[in-house]
Amino acid sequence: IRCTTAALWRVLALIAVLTSAVPAAAQTATATLMVEARDSTGALLPRVEVRLVNQATALERVTTTTDAGTAILALLPAGHYTATASLPGFKKDVVKDLRLEAGGKGNLDLVLAAGAFEESVIVSADAGRLREGGGTLGESFEGRLLVMMPVENRDFLQFTYQSPGAATPAPGSRLSTQANAGVNASGAREAANNFLLDGVDNNDLFLNRLVVTPSLDAVQEFTLVQNTYDAEYGRNSGAQVNVVTRSGGSRARGSLFEYWRDEAFDAQGAFDPPGEPRPLFRRHQFGGTAGGPIVGLPSFYFLSVEGLWTRAAETRVSHVPTLQERAGDFSASDFVLRDPMTGAAFTSNRIPADRLDPAGARVAALYPDPNRATPGQNLASSPEGSRSGLQVTLKTDHLAWRESPFFLRYSLAADDRDQPFPARGRNLPGFGTSVLDVGHNAAAGLSQVLPRGFFNEVRFGWNRLRRKNAALARGLDGFADLGIAGPSLPSEDGGYPTFVLAGFETLGDDPNLPVSRRTHTFHLSDSISIDRGRHHVKLGGEVRHYRSDGFNHLFARGQLTFRGAYTGSALGDLLLGLPSLTLLARNDNPQALRTTAWNVFAQHDWRPASSVTINTGLRYELNEPPVDAAD
Numbered sequence: 001i002r003c004t005t006a007a008l009w010r011v012l013a014l015i016a017v018l019t020s021a022v023p024a025a026a027q028t029a030t031a032t033l034m035v036e037a038r039d040s041t042g043a044l045l046p047r048v049e050v051r052l053v054n055q056a057t058a059l060e061r062v063t064t065t066t067d068a069g070t071a072i073l074a075l076l077p078a079g080h081y082t083a084t085a086s087l088p089g090f091k092k093d094v095v096k097d098l099r100l101e102a103g104g105k106g107n108l109d110l111v112l113a114a115g116a117f118e119e120s121v122i123v124s125a126d127a128g129r130l131r132e133g134g135g136t137l138g139e140s141f142e143g144r145l146l147v148m149m150p151v152e153n154r155d156f157l158q159f160t161y162q163s164p165g166a167a168t169p170a171p172g173s174r175l176s177t178q179a180n181a182g183v184n185a186s187g188a189r190e191a192a193n194n195f196l197l198d199g200v201d202n203n204d205l206f207l208n209r210l211v212v213t214p215s216l217d218a219v220q221e222f223t224l225v226q227n228t229y230d231a232e233y234g235r236n237s238g239a240q241v242n243v244v245t246r247s248g249g250s251r252a253r254g255s256l257f258e259y260w261r262d263e264a265f266d267a268q269g270a271f272d273p274p275g276e277p278r279p280l281f282r283r284h285q286f287g288g289t290a291g292g293p294i295v296g297l298p299s300f301y302f303l304s305v306e307g308l309w310t311r312a313a314e315t316r317v318s319h320v321p322t323l324q325e326r327a328g329d330f331s332a333s334d335f336v337l338r339d340p341m342t343g344a345a346f347t348s349n350r351i352p353a354d355r356l357d358p359a360g361a362r363v364a365a366l367y368p369d370p371n372r373a374t375p376g377q378n379l380a381s382s383p384e385g386s387r388s389g390l391q392v393t394l395k396t397d398h399l400a401w402r403e404s405p406f407f408l409r410y411s412l413a414a415d416d417r418d419q420p421f422p423a424r425g426r427n428l429p430g431f432g433t434s435v436l437d438v439g440h441n442a443a444a445g446l447s448q449v450l451p452r453g454f455f456n457e458v459r460f461g462w463n464r465l466r467r468k469n470a471a472l473a474r475g476l477d478g479f480a481d482l483g484i485a486g487p488s489l490p491s492e493d494g495g496y497p498t499f500v501l502a503g504f505e506t507l508g509d510d511p512n513l514p515v516s517r518r519t520h521t522f523h524l525s526d527s528i529s530i531d532r533g534r535h536h537v538k539l540g541g542e543v544r545h546y547r548s549d550g551f552n553h554l555f556a557r558g559q560l561t562f563r564g565a566y567t568g569s570a571l572g573d574l575l576l577g578l579p580s581l582t583l584l585a586r587n588d589n590p591q592a593l594r595t596t597a598w599n600v601f602a603q604h605d606w607r608p609a610s611s612v613t614i615n616t617g618l619r620y621e622l623n624e625p626p627v628d629a630a631d
Contacts, residue, residue, distance in 0.1 A: 033072070037110045037112065058250050076100055136227075141224075192238030199525070203235075225241075245302070286307050302395045306390070316380070316381060366507050387417045435467075455529040457527060473494065495513075526542070561582070562574045598624075599620070
């Protein structure tokens with residue numbers, strides 16, 4: 001860190017130069033509209049008044065075209081607008097239902113016909129009227145589509161997999177075990193994405209996944225930007241996932257919903273035991289929204305609440321020893337069991353009862369009885385798990401200053417799961433995990449329209465994640481239960497050791513648990529936009545400070561591996577108490593990580609002609625290496 005001090009001061013000085021005029025912020029949650037006004041012959045019209053009105057909140061922005069017949073409207077909240085162009089001697093041109101996307105740039109062509117000023121030509125927006133003004137590659141998903149389409153768990157991230165170049169996390173990957181909180185975009189790693197919520201940081205830096213997943217009913221729209229995005233985007237080289245939450249409008253509106261799933265409507269699973277009832281599956285997702293004006297104030301509110309209650313069984317198959325094998329009788333097996341003391345085969349391929357290790361026999365007894373005759377898959381089990389969750393979003397928008405709209409938002413996402421199977425592809429019931437995630441995200445933003453074609457915006461964000469992942473048997477002293485002389489462990493490290501047996505399903509609790517951490521991210525970003533006719537310049541920077549406190553106790557209960565090195569059978573080695581490898585760790589180093597990132601950018605958009613836009617940008621990032629607060 002000491003060696004970067006000079007560079008850090010240079011970045012701070014650059015941020016100060018870029019933002020000294022006013023506080024400001026990156027516009028990744030807002031849109032930019034570039035306007036050209038022409039007459040019916042195609043000639044550009046100067047001094048045309050362009051009025052843009054948000055159809056939901058009645059937020060109004062007014063500008064006038066330059067001598068070149070162009071105008072730029074920046075820092076526009078995503079949504080649907082009505083544009084009106086007026087000039088004495090011409091009919092008004094009114095374009096309704098203009099949809100502006102978060103982080104998007106649009107080119108709007110306004111055509112004024114000669115006629116009385118009081119007359120209007122009213123049309124609905126189409127692809128010919130509003131054209132893309134940037135070279136960004138990606139997809140935008142509107143909130144109305146999200147709530148109409150059925151999707152697993154009502155999770156907005158599932159829609160990203162419908163985009164070209166996007167794919168789900170690979171089975172067994174790190175984020176595939178985190179409620180599928182990742183996406184592979186354009187060949188990038190699943191953890192190489194940047195998540196934004198209303199333009200502020202929404203990343204769990206520890207795993208590079210979401211902190212808060214808002215309810216679908218709280219999402220106005222979200223964009224998945226995969227390639228050639230503007231310099232204002234950064235932090236990660238993969239996709240930029242920017243979610244914009246809904247705002248209240250001038251009319252009071254609300255909704256209630258309940259989504260219900262039941263195993264009675266499910267088909268029989270491929271691995272479900274034939275002739276038996278379908279495994280349990282009950283899911284209820286319920287909630288509602290409310291939004292409207294705040295009485296007596298030029299302000300609006302929006303509230304979304306969603307609850308989740310699930311009880312579900314999952315069927316998996318695995319390979320477990322038979323009852324005879326667990327008792328030391330391998331007479332039905334097709335291999336020779338050898339006595340490690342003499343090297344000779346055991347009589348009748350059976351281990352004498354007086355040679356069985358008591359602890360090894362207790363460990364073998366943890367295996368459930370097989371219930372199928374399928375070789376290598378002689379156990380099918382359907383244990384039940386549970387999940388409950390809560391999602392809350394509260395947002396207020398304030399228009400007290402017409403040219404300086406201000407918003408505040410708070411979001412909560414809590415998810416509590418008891419999973420009957422261990423993680424990482426293990427298929428033996430009885431060694432499940434509990435996962436608790438509680439995420440918070442708050443944001444505040446102020447947009448300003450300044451004289452002489454200047455625009456700016458300031459955004460501050462804070463997110464916090466509390467994550468606790470432990471074995472369901474965390475209150476159990478596994479060593480004492482199995483008769484193994486082990487160390488004295490704290491209560492959070494309770495559970496069974498891990499027993500890896502070649503050829504059979506692994507026994508015991510996950511050796512990578514428990515994990516407990518609390519993370520905080522503070523995010524301040526700012527930008528200044530400058531309108532100079534056919535040139536639109538944006539300068540800005542952002543600071544992210546990250547803190548993570550917790551622990552990850554690896555092999556706290558130990559891991560014993562049996563490979564059959566002594567008897568020719570991993571189970572035989574276990575019954576004799578002869579492991580091939582043992583691991584046991586002492587965990588006494590809690591984490592207290594701290595890091596700060598400093599980023600600046602410059603973006604220039606130039607329209608040399610109405611059909612040509614040239615986008616150029618430069619971004620510099622200084623990401624400090626994490627340090628321990630107690631170093």
